[in-house]
Amino acid sequence: MLTIIEQIKQGQLWDFPGGIHPPEQKTLSSHSKIAEAQLPSELILPLKQHIGAVGDMLVSAGDKVLKGQVLTHADVAMSVPIHAPTSGTIKAVKPHTIAHPSGLSDLCIIIEPDGNDCWGRKTTITDYRHTEPADLIDHIRLHGISGMGGAGFPTGRKLQSGLGKTDVLIINAAECEPYITADDRLMQDNALDVVEGIRILNHILAPKLTIIGIEDNKPEAIEALQRCISKEDGIVIRAIPTKYPSGGEKQLIKVLTGKEVPAKGIPADIGIMMHNVGTTHAIKRAVIDGEPLIQRVVTVTGQTFKQPGNTWALLGTPVNFLLERFGYKADKKLPRVIMGGPMMGFTLPHCDVPITKIANCILAPTRKEISPTNHEMSCIRCTACAEACPVSLLPQQLQWYAKDQDFAKCEEYNLFDCIECGACAYVCPSEIPLVQYYRQAKAEIRLRKQDEINAERAKQRFEAKKARLERDKAERESRFKKAADDRRKEMSSSGGDDAVAAAIARVKAKQAATTNTEAETSKKPAVAAAIARAKAKQAAAQSDTSQESVPDNTEMAKLREERKRQARERKAAKQAESSAVLTEQSASGDAKKNVDPKKAAVAAAIARAKARKAAQASEQTTVDKTQDKPANTATEEDVDPKKAAVAAAVARAKARKAAQASEQTAVQAQDEPANTAAEENVDPKKAAVAAAVARAKARKAAQASEQTAVQAQDEPANTATEENVDPKKAAVAAAVARAKARKAAQASEQTTVDKAQDKPANTATEENVDPKKAAVAAAVTRAKARKAAQQAAKDTQQNSEEN
Structure with missing residues (x-):
């Protein structure tokens, strides 16, 4: 029986369930080369452009920065820094609207370019083949490389999870979503850099087989890659059928290897590692050229543009700058700008949103090109969404539970296996925005789990502190007891009294004397004087009584006579x-x-x-x-x-x-x-x-x-x-x-x-x-x-x- 690797080498492909075939519309932007980047009047850099923690800021307002200079720093593996895309001055550090479906604001660094575009210090690795994989991973992390396919997972952390257990390395070049041609043009114009980045990954992971998965609707890109690959590289190019969403991680693994990633698992669990073609290009620029991730290819497309195409865009470039550059003319009845493709993208609240590491497309369609969403209607239970789901979920059940906020049921029906491809919403005759319900439910579940984790962590800290205090108290008491026993033994051996007992007795006597003194001083002067007079009279009476042994009643007799008178x-x-x-x-x-x-x-x-x-x-x-x-x-x-x-x-x-x-x-x-x-x-x-x-x-x-x-x-x-x-x-x-x-x-x-x-x-x-x-x-x-x-x-x- 042939192994999986032998089957792959023989050209065998598999299929995944569901999927759709929407209009591609790729020819609008794939006919011309990638345009060079231009400097806008200001660059807006969100601190968080990836999954994981945000680094600490190293600059403040008014500082001068050079191109490629580090702006944030973090020592954790799940965090990558951001760098200055050009030289200039830090104009401000304040919240600004970011590229997110919520349309919320986040902390951003605003840079005002000086026009000189002066580079700072570059760190390169000339011969990566003689460098340890751990050093290469750390170099990649410090240069801000994260997944550029859409998830934004830190590349360094991903490589660490696959060290020593990666059998198959897959380079995702499918780019299945309509309108987007950024990876296609990158492979056509920079095929050599892409292949060199794949070689660096091969050196780090040492896989048994490396596969480039690419849809068969990109013949020019396939041809450019084949020219740059040699037999010694051990890289196999596989053209797969055009089907949405074949570019999904789990779907592409299923198509190329026939394996399925387990629920709540990652590809490394089955010996597979996947990276986007844009990520491999960024790895090559970071390792060999010493350039951090400060720009990426962005597709600017739609029938509202005079000249749609692809361009290198500096990170932090406002969207409205790109719209003006490519001749955007808004639709009169339905003006809208979408970040991403028509299936997984989201409409921007305004055009002053910056380009980030995961922004690969700016789509501005006309009303006829992409019809507006009508009013949501009730589900008719046609099962079209379940047939189109590439993960074999039950979208209608998940929508009901998400709408009812029954998050336990959502998890029971594997909500987190949903890749949010939008195929279910695309085929829904009731025009129900299913993906929006799923995103909201996922965010709520993550928030609740984080609260539970924080509560459990606080409980553990409290219990640990309580145990530590009790332990310290017990040690202190035992130490005092031991010292007291030692003193008693020493006193008994020397024939003296217990010094501790004597000290306690002296303290008690002093407290009693103090109490009596305070009680006496608290009496009023008049009361004290009366008491003194009474005591004096009693003393005088006692002295008279002691002097007279026999009572004399003469005075009483005289008093009686006086009363009678x-x-x-x-x-x-x-x-x-x-x-x-x-x-x-x-x-x-x-x-x-x-x-x-x-x-x-x-x-x-x-x-x-x-x-x-x-x-x-x-x-x-x-x-x-x-x-x-x-x-x-x-x-x-x-x-x-x-x-x-x-x-x-x-x-x-x-x-x-x-x-x-x-x-x-x-x-x-x-x-x-x-x-x-x-x-x-x-x-x-x-x-x-x-x-x-x-x-x-x-x-x-x-x-x-x-x-x-x-x-x-x-x-x-x-x-x-x-x-x-x-x-x-x-x-x-x-x-x-x-x-x-x-x-x-x-x-x-x-x-x-x-x-x-x-x-x-x-x-x-x-x-x-x-x-x-x-x-x-x-x-x-x-x-x-x-x-x-x-x-x-x-x-x-x-x-x-x-x-």
Whole structure:
């Protein structure tokens, strides 16, 4: 049985399923030689013109560059650099629309040519036959060579994958798509360079057989290649039938070798390597001439051009520059420019799109030449697309799943085996843009897979970091534990204590001391002073108790006698007040008939003054007795200061109660004459004015006397607190001060009464005042004054008890 190589050498060919035969239209551009490249006003170089990663920029805006100078750099195999197509200045580095079906923008380097076209430094390999394949592969990669057939796969990476396992090397020269003649003219005009590039690939890969696959509609190219190939090269030229898409990688391998590339596999998996004829020409220029990939052959065709043909175009040349050069005249009803052929190309959003490494054709057809796409209709299930598919897929099923975004089903039906040749859309009677659905679904699946890869990579990094931290923690703990054990052993061997335990104990003690200090300093000064006074009193009481072994009840007996005496005096004062009230009521009854309101007010003030005097007299008597008895007692024997202070406080409270009772009686006596005066035909204005003046002066006198009493009470207390003074004497001094304050208040009130009696007639206002309202206002004012006096008395009592 003959081997595959023997069958190929004998001229045997195979066929692939499906395929179509659209009009070729190649004679429009294949009749003339390739035109030389011309310099546009600016060159737009996208950073990404191939499959793989983008390199790092080595230039910035404003830099001067030479022809062939490296603009980007990357060390990874799946990335190739780009080079300056001519000498000039970096005008800008910014996003610009690129040659892509999406019409999106990408980062581009814009060069303004200087017209000199000066070359930079070239790196050549004169004798590649004595150079290692790895060095040649690296040289090819650094010169920016990538696949020029349409995929843009980095050539260096592709050669690495086939080292040592390539049996058959195939050069793809089929160029099956209509209108495109770039490879045809390249083989006719530069056949020697193409063959030399094939020889370099043979040296790198060392295949058993090299085949040039070319369609039989290119006889001139076949003849030019045969003239350049010798028997020693081991290169076989095979003319294959013209059928679209015979130029596809998997389809051409099937036609030439009868083998099929497995799903999701590459030709290297079955021992086959394929390169485009344009790529071989670029390899020869890079290795032997030292020129990077800075230009390529582009077909400019269509019936809208006056002179369609092929031209060398510098990478980055705007499409509109080529249109103007070849005499483009847009169709009036349907102007459009397509990058690529009519089957796999895409319409450009505008003509300011640059030429890249994979752009092989600019097609500008008329409306009659290529009819516009009508409205998409529903699928009629005619199976024409399945019969035309060269990969034996089910295009209608894939379109349904892609439209429904059921990407799992799309992968199940081998969506990624689709080469996007457009044969299914070409034969579809419903004019469904099937390839567009497939491209969109592929892009979405790639994006989701990339997200999953990134998530998995992030998860692995997180888990690795977590494991590293735990490992470091365990090592640190074990190291500390070992060091502690070593210290303990050393301390035990030397007979000392554990230094770590002692240090921990010292730290804890220091923290406890700090906490106590902060707690003590956080107390308020007033609270601290009160606590200090309480502690001093407790200490004094304990000292007195220690001195007296037998309790002395003499002081308590004296206090009881004093309370009895005060009770008798209060009883007598109440009787006197009740008799005074009866007398005033009878007097007020007589005054209802014919009483002068001025005299009534004066009588009320006199009654209040007498009540105050009586209370003051009783309090003075209490103070005198309190002052005499404790003094005599203090001289005779030691008395408990706490009991003396309690007795003084009780006496003050009783005196205040007697004063309040007398004041209430006086107020009642004042209110009744005022009401009586309001009922009679007496001048109410003068009475109201006189009452108001009397009340105001009484309030001022009460406030002054109260302030004096407070000051008199505070000073002895403070003095007793600051100095070492006998508490009994301090209590007596406080009582005397309060009595003097009461006398001063009484004297001021008496003066007020006298003035009120003399000048009530002169202070009357001339306006008509309602006597009832005046009386009510006077009563409210007196009530407020009494409340204020009571509050002041309570505050005074509290301060005296605290002190």
